[in-house]
Amino acid sequence: MLVIGAVLGALGVMSGAFGAHALQGLLSDKAQGWYGTAVTYHAGHALALLACGLLSLHTGQGPGSRWLQIAGICFTSGTFVFSGSLYAMAFTGITRLGMITPIGGLLLIIAWCTLAVAASRLRPTPVGG
Template identity: 50%
Template sequence: MTQFALAAGSIYGLIGVLLGAFGAHALSSRLSADMQAIWHTAVQYQFYHAFALLAVGVLARQGLAGASLATATICFALGTLIFSGSLYVLALSGVRWLGAITPFGGALLIVAWIALLLAVVRS
């Protein structure tokens, strides 16, 4: 799980830079202000949780382990994919019902933070 957390965090960070630059340069004249704000939110949350995954990986390398840390890793990875991914698709497509998927990703991110807290408190 350590390797996965570090790899996922690194990949999300890399993709975050690419999508942030893409949004700022290639999409700035193509998206409405509302859709640009949605794109920015997706990039922002992707970065926050890329760093969270890296932190989980470092904590695991330092000896913190257990089911809570594994839960945090999985929920951070899936939550980021669903939360930011649905917002990217919404911004590009304008299909508003995709916004209904975003809270599922947000809920997974909340669970991830709770699981991380439990892992730290229990250590």
């Protein structure tokens, strides 16, 4: 999760820079909106995936670890589907791709909910242990 989160984060920064510099004047206002939303969700959920990875290091195989794995899978797949469909719409203008965007959004909602379940199961590690 840490590696995928870090790579998604780097790609999010690159996508944002690409949109701000290389795409100016090339995309319609609507397409720029889709692109901007894709970048925002992409970068934000890369951070959430990093949080899952860091928590996984803390929990090991302990309480909440399975829920963290599910959250990580949903954050990854949700980001690809949600942001990926918006990126594709921005570049191609094929608005029918927007029909799959909510699937990515649902996966992201599930990811946040499973992260909450995982967090509720975490127990503090004793000092020195």
